[in-house]
Amino acid sequence: MCAILLKNASLVCFDPINIDICDLRIDKGKVIERDKPLIAQQDDEVIDCSEKLVFPGIVCAHTHLYSALARGMPPPKQTPTNFYEILKYIWWRLDRALDEETIYWSAIAGGLDAIGSGTTTLIDHHASPEFITNSLSIIKQALSDLGLRAVLCYEVTDRNGLMGRDLGLKESRNALTTLTNTRGLYRALVGGHAAFTLDNTSLKALADLASEFNCGVHLHVAEDLLDEKHAPEHYQMSLIERLEQTGVLRPGSILAHCTHFDKDALRIAQMSGCWLVHNPRSNMNNSVGYAKVLDFGSRSALGTDGIGADMFEEAKFAFYKSRDAKTPLSAERILSLLAGGQHLASEIFDEQLQTLNIGASADLVLFDYPSPTPLTAENFAWHFIFGMSSAQVSSVMVQGKFLLKDGKYQTINAVEATEKTRQAAIKLWKKMQEL
Numbered sequence: 122m123c124a125i126l127l128k129n130a131s132l133v134c135f136d137p138i139n140i141d142i143c144d145l146r147i148d149k150g151k152v153i154e155r156d157k158p159l160i161a162q163q164d165d166e167v168i169d170c171s172e173k174l175v176f177p178g179i180v181c182a183h184t185h186l187y188s189a190l191a192r193g194m195p196p197p198k199q200t201p202t203n204f205y206e207i208l209k210y211i212w213w214r215l216d217r218a219l220d221e222e223t224i225y226w227s228a229i230a231g232g233l234d235a236i237g238s239g240t241t242t243l244i245d246h247h248a249s250p251e252f253i254t255n256s257l258s259i260i261k262q263a264l265s266d267l268g269l270r271a272v273l274c275y276e277v278t279d280r281n282g283l284m285g286r287d288l289g290l291k292e293s294r295n296a297l298t299t300l301t302n303t304r305g306l307y308r309a310l311v312g313g314h315a316a317f318t319l320d321n322t323s324l325k326a327l328a329d330l331a332s333e334f335n336c337g338v339h340l341h342v343a344e345d346l347l348d349e350k351h352a353p354e355h356y357q358m359s360l361i362e363r364l365e366q367t368g369v370l371r372p373g374s375i376l377a378h379c380t381h382f383d384k385d386a387l388r389i390a391q392m393s394g395c396w397l398v399h400n401p402r403s404n405m406n407n408s409v410g411y412a413k414v415l416d417f418g419s420r421s422a423l424g425t426d427g428i429g430a431d432m433f434e435e436a437k438f439a440f441y442k443s444r445d446a447k448t449p450l451s452a453e454r455i456l457s458l459l460a461g462g463q464h465l466a467s468e469i470f471d472e473q474l475q476t477l478n479i480g481a482s483a484d485l486v487l488f489d490y491p492s493p494t495p496l497t498a499e500n501f502a503w504h505f506i507f508g509m510s511s512a513q514v515s516s517v518m519v520q521g522k523f524l525l526k527d528g529k530y531q532t533i534n535a536v537e538a539t540e541k542t543r544q545a546a547i548k549l550w551k552k553m554q555e556l
């Protein structure tokens with residue numbers, strides 16, 4: 122494959138925010154030169170980026186690809202009145218209906234959405250209780266067919282009995298064994314549903330597995346008040362104490378939501394080296410409350426919790442929700458949350474995914490932004506919130522390979538794939554009705 126030369130690109134870094142008009146040479150999946158000017162060599166594919174911003178690929182730090190076929194599905198038989206019923210009547214019926222085929226096409230549907238939105242890394246949290254074994258390999262296959270980067274885990278829980286729990290642990294071990302220490306686009310974490318569906322033996326099993334593979338545990342934490350109240354009612358201690366005592370609070374663990382953590386709990390989680398992931402659209406949609414994002418610290422990021430993969434949308438909701446709650450986050454802080462996702466991915470992959478410096482992996486987005494007002498590093502974050510959207514994503518590259526080029530998908534026939542995802546959705550919805 123020939124090298125790619127991006128000419129006159131406005132290279133943007135999110136943290137610290139920086140804009141540098143420069144040329145970039147990409148070869149063998151990495152940025153190998155960054156200077157102005159770089160002279161085109163005979164075999165270079167030269168791309169004029171003089172009207173474009175180029176930034177490192179965006180990371181969704183908490184998502185559920187398995188929910189990608191839920192869009193537009195029939196309403197549940199009973200209308201949920203609280204968070205537990207939302208899980209019971211909607212998501213725990215959907216995940217039970219998943220099989221080999223619908224897991225694959227869910228991942229394709231979610232992956233297409235990610236590519237179109239400039240999201241190059243998905244940190245996924247998967248559940249399919251009737252098809253646990255090999256479920257993560259199917260997701261990996263789908264994402265590999267698209268060329269996306271991802272961190273996978275299986276959502277271990279006690280809610281389907283000991284056999285279901287142990288199969289989840291086995292699938293986790295299998296993914297960790299296969300994906301750890303490879304140089305490819307995939308890694309695994311240990312996954313758990315939430316403390317309120319895991320007893321202490323199960324939480325300790327997650328922590329032990331994470332310790333064995335030197336990785337984090339990816340878990341929903343204090344999403345609803347239900348989770349926060351469950352620990353003192355059943356274990357005579359707070360949720361953060363329970364997570365600490367069972368060993369789940371460890372460096373690299375991803376705590377999704379933390380909606381009901383107080384400042385002390387957030388501080389303990391941060392001091393343990395955990396990442397805290399805010400999912401504003403999901404929290405608003407489920408009416409579970411609003412996290413103390415101002416106290417999330419530096420190891421924090423944004424996720425969609427399965428509501429697509431458009432991080433421009435998620436970032437805007439994070440911004441507006443904070444203002445509506447009268448605990449405003451600055452536009453720069455929102456950008457630092459997006460940068461947090463890139464740092465988190467860099468940490469997991471042990472690669473530079475947060476910069477476009479020499480040596481960084483060539484995971485990047487080409488972005489059309491003919492701004493009607495001056496654009497500088499100082500005001501970039503405000504342009505991001507008030508002027509930028511995924512509609513301006515023109516090309517997307519992962520490890521030096523274009524997945525989207527000038528708005529056209531490169532690794533898959535998107536029209537055919539979308540017809541297949543629609544067929545898979547019909548099958549999934551029908552199966553859900555029968556459960």
Ligand SMILES: [Zn+2]
Nearest residue numbers: 246341377426
């Ligand atoms: Zn989630």
